[in-house]
């Protein structure tokens with residue numbers, strides 16, 4: 001299986017004196033669904049942001065064996081796509097967001113067709129179309145999470161999805177719908193999606209979705225075996 005991401009000696013600091021983590025070494029391969037674990041504050045979100053080039057870090061993170069800069073940062077971020085836990089911090093509306101991201105894509109497609117697909121996906125998760133024209137700040141946590149995920153899936157540009165507690169604001173039914181959709185997309189021949197790094201605090205969800213488990217701490221990361229049933 002192809003190596004998509006290689007993290008070598010990655011380290012990140014809060015400020016000049018305090019490290020969040022150091023010596024992180026791991027690969028993300030095709031077909032991986034890596035559940036990222038670690039206590040609160042261990043740096044899981046920070047690590048996803050480092051992979052997406054949204055945070056500065058020391059060390060090296062390669063995408064398909066090359067420096068991530070070879071694509072240019074905006075195009076890279078459409079391939080290695082970070083879905084934030086709180087999309088309400090994004091400016092404007094979800095429709096504006098789709099138009100912006102579509103302008104970074106290398107493939108030819110209209111923002112309208114991507115938007116239509118993303119809206120169809122979110123409709124299937126119980127989201128009204130009119131919410132795509134509301135400001136992110138006025139959406140509920142669960143609405144914003146489903147729309148941000150539907151945008152990522154509708155764009156279909158991501159080879160690696162970086163999901164930051166993507167269902168933390170959703171009820172059980174919506175969580176199941178979202179999980180099934182994402183897992184089916186990863187298995188689909190039509191989709192370009194090849195791997196996922198998924199943060200969750202739910203052991204049940206980790207067991208349902210993950211096929212690799214990576215525990216991070218201040219001094220490094222360790223691959224954990226499959227989480228046993230309670």
Ligand SMILES: Nc1ncnc2c1ncn2[C@@H]1O[C@H](COP(=O)(O)OP(=O)(O)OP(=O)(O)O)[C@@H](O)[C@H]1O
Pocket residue numbers: 014015020038039040041042043044045046047
């Ligand atoms: N911009 C920032 N400036 C300073 N410190 C930061 C910044 N962002 C994060 N931190 C700190 O870095 C540490 C790691 O934060 P991060 O959000 O990555 O942890 P996490 O493992 O995702 O936590 P949680 O499970 O609670 O969501 C925390 O101590 C946090 O306060």
